[in-house]
Amino acid sequence: MLRTARLCLLVQLLAIFCLAAPSPDPLQPKEEVQVCKDAGQYGGRLVVGLRAEPKTLNPVTAEDAVSREVIGGLMADLVHINRSTQQSEPALAKSWKVSADGLTYTLKLRRGIRFSDGQPFDADDVIFSWAVYTDEKIASPQRDLLILDGKPIQVTKLDPYTVRFTLTRPYAAAERLFDSLAILPRHILDKPYRNGQFLQQWSLNTPASQIVGLGPFRLKQYLPGQRVVLERNPYYWKADAPKRRLPYLDELVFVFAGNEDARLMQFEAGETDVVNRLSAQNYSLLARQSGGLQLDDLGPSTEYNFLLFNLNELNSSHVPEIERKQAWFRDLGFRQAVSAAIDRESIVRLAYGGRGTPLWGNVSPGNKLWVDASLPHPQRSVDSARQLLKSAGFSWNATGNLLDPGGQPVEFSIIVASSNSQRMEMATIIQDDLSKLGMQVNVVPLEFRALLQRVFQNYNYEATILGLGGGDADPNAEMNVWVSNGSTHLWHQGEAHPATAWEAELDRLMNRQMLTLNYKRRKRLYDQVQQIIAANLPMVFLATPDVLVAAKPGVGNFHPAVLEPTTLWNVDQLYLRRGAEMARSR
């Protein structure tokens, strides 16, 4: 058995060396390639473990993170956010100019570059892509980003390599909108689009040759339930320091494993080269192994987890019990007391194995550009919590149970996604902490979709633990969480008018920052937002996990970043050190 296995590996190894990957096309003088600082070695195959199977390869309709991660290897955008610096950078647009009023963006496109099928790229592809993304009938999940005040951002072609985008009003850091908007090949997709067939394009069953992009790789093979194999795009528009065309890798392979433990096992068994989103427990498992793995604790992520009370306007006949309890939830003193009593350090220690950071506001320290570092981090204090409750009119009976001003015992339930072990852990810690205030808290595990239905549709819950963030680090991405009529205004959905004065102030500040182009002034506005949120606690912020990743020792230029895709954001520059292939086989 072992012998055949070894033989099998040997055959595989030989095969890897005579792999017929497309070799990079030599750089042409007219081609305006982007030159990177790093250097590496050509060849090899990088295998990455994904937590699910991608659902589509159509960048316009894809809505799940896994599909987007695979599509990220196939496609390119006009302007790209550098995941490491969190700043925007030129991509297919080699430069852009913003008019003084902030209403027009003029982008210069790279000349002489080609799609993965060798066809040239120019302004028509941009115009076409924009038409598709903003098409109401396509209903792309990214469309809403491109609509300001109900009108799509307009684009005009000035010449084959210059396009101008026109906004109806100033929009801060509008160039960030271009990030992850894949530029589509007009020569392939125009016809199906005009025939109303666009939605059926680029499913997983589409022949590889028909899926064409500007990304570092192109599709080679999809095996249902097993893997997606990408091969080098020989026409990719980036080069390394010695002016050689990127990417270095012959192949980029995504394999799927349903749960994190299986992904870890695959990594340990040498079947994958890179793992993302490790839990603290698995991270320390890997850390205990020798063998020179590249293990990175990248520090706090941009995700924020919070305890949310139901402050929605309820139809009283529907859930009278909840409506009664909302009197407590609406009381700021109550929320502050809860926040003061929660032991965030324990949450970090127990839910995240110490690899996380407590939060007192909505912006994680992982969001380097926007976090308000001056926000207070009060120590946990049961005493001050009791004080707060007392001044809010709460009292305690002889057995130490908390009674509301009306003399009713304080008792409520937290619904939690049963599949999320960290949030389950948080809920039990909170349950324990609040029992010290005499509150009776029940933890109710629910299947995730069932939970979301209650949070978004029938408001049939008292409190829940959720997480947000993790996307673009810019405040604009969070608009709909904080403006009172936003679709993700979780604690009070569908407010026609701001329900409170501080919510009105949040609306004003969020809209102001969106129109402000200067970073410093924007930052001041957003700091104010963070302070108001921290003071009024529409959500009781808990903690953010660290971003934990690992790679084989042989993976070169491995510079993981907090923003998604953590490890693959520079996949065009990743390479396998020579000899790494040999090491893998042992």
Added chain:
Amino acid sequence: MKSYVARRLARAVLLLFAVSVLCFLLTRLAPGSFFDEIRLNPQISPQTIAALQARYGLDEPLPLRYGRWARSVARGDFGFSIAYNTPVAQLMWAPAKHTLLLGGVAMLLCWLISIPLAVWSAAYERSWFDRGVSALTSLFISIPEIVLALALLAFAMRSHALPVGGMTSVGFDELTAWGKAVDIARHMLAPVVILVLVGTPVIVRHLRASVAEVLHAPFVEAARGCGIGGARLLFRHVLPAAANPAISLFGLSLAALLSGSLLVEVVTGWPGLGPLILDATLARDLDVVVAAAMLGAAMMIVGNFAADLLLLAADPRIRTGSPDAG
């Protein structure tokens, strides 16, 4: 005979219809819908979500949705997967083949192992071999398959002897034909072993009991009196006479071909229907779930029918419907 088949067929269609209505209703009654999760994304507006829901008809009343679903079944699409934006039939084809491969191999091995084990332990009743077999079968019947699966997986992980999940290695296409077969076999080993360990004891138990009973029948003595003994007696005379319960069991394993291995597939990462159905259930990609349930029901019908036909072929007492048929 023809009318018998026609009657069975009509009953099967009726049953499938009932199952489809039931599944359809039950799945749609489950809380949550496919688009709930993207509501958490602050960058997608409720209007966009509403447009997406309308595209897949999620906003229509149930009877209308059932009608649409039934038409798609008639077209051979078996519904439409929202997640994959593709007809369910197209989506389930490849995983179903993988499940069939796994289930088929496991079933074959189960029977190849069970028959001799059962026959010999019945033939050497109360010998050490028989006692050993019955102790082992009791043991494996009482262990839940999930425990078996996890134990085997832990072993595979520790020893690194087996690949973790999947059906083929990444470099599969570059292997020789023999190498490919070995590669698939290595990937299949863990799930097949689990399925065989779970399936074999049940078959051995039933078969051993019926063989032991037949071994005491007068016709076996008569055969011995003719000088028939050993393997020929066991496999040519006793086994066919003891086959009826085994054939019914065989029908069941046929019925379970596409559904018996789902859990094991999920645990071991075999790219079959198991992971697909689990994902679809969690994501509320309901047509996939309904199609899977229908497939299970159809296999049940096919399995039972096949068992009945086999019984008919194997047992002359049933074939002629003699009054003293036992």
Added chain:
Amino acid sequence: MNSQPSAPATPPPLLRVQELAKTYIRRGSFTQPGARVQAVKGVSFSIEAGSTLGLAGSSGCGKSTVARCIGRIERPDEGKILFDGHNLAALSFRELRPFRPAIQMVFQDAATAMNPSFSAADIIAEPLLIQGIGTAEERAGRVRQAMQEAGLPAEWSGRAAHDFSGGQRQRLTLARALVLKPKLLVLDEPLTGLDVSTRAQIANLLLAVQAAHGIAYLFISHDLFLLGHLADRIAVMSEGQLVEEGPTSQIMARPQHAETRKLLAASGRQLAPAGAGR
């Protein structure tokens, strides 16, 4: 056909059974050890070629055990079974094979004595196959012949045993026994359970077969009256032992042992006149 006691130079008997004994151990449970049942003890008799020995006795006295020891379905604990000069009791299953064709058995319940999943032709041909006799064609011929001798139409060869009536089934087991051209047929209550007219038909058939082929019979029955018609000599068993043995006329006319008298009374008929019938 009657053996002549006074005939000179008597050939050795076809079968000689000496001091046969067999003890069964009843299947016990986990707590109770199995009980020992001595089914047969010290039974001796012999059968001349071509003659019929009737073995009578009440139910449970050990008749079938004797039959099964002779047919070597059972291995006797003690005693000898001398057949053609060989002691069958001492031979192993494998060593017995060449002797099997010569001794064949017919059982009481024909329905259970045949494999339910076999066709008539398969049932009859199986002994030939085991003995490795003939080509497929020759075997088919012998099957047809055996069926004919047993009074069954050859067209029924494809039918399953269960498609035959009770009497026909007994003919089928007879055909299976005859196909190997045996010298001794052990018939263990072959007529019990059949209706009166069928019994007569089968009994006549047995007589005809014996007349045609000169086969010796060990005919077991609890019905002495019937044996009186069919047997040359009669042996009577009681509680595992042989209590009386002699020519039919003598046993019928002057039963010595109480068991014999009881059996005669039980067959519900008057004593047959001496020497009657045969």
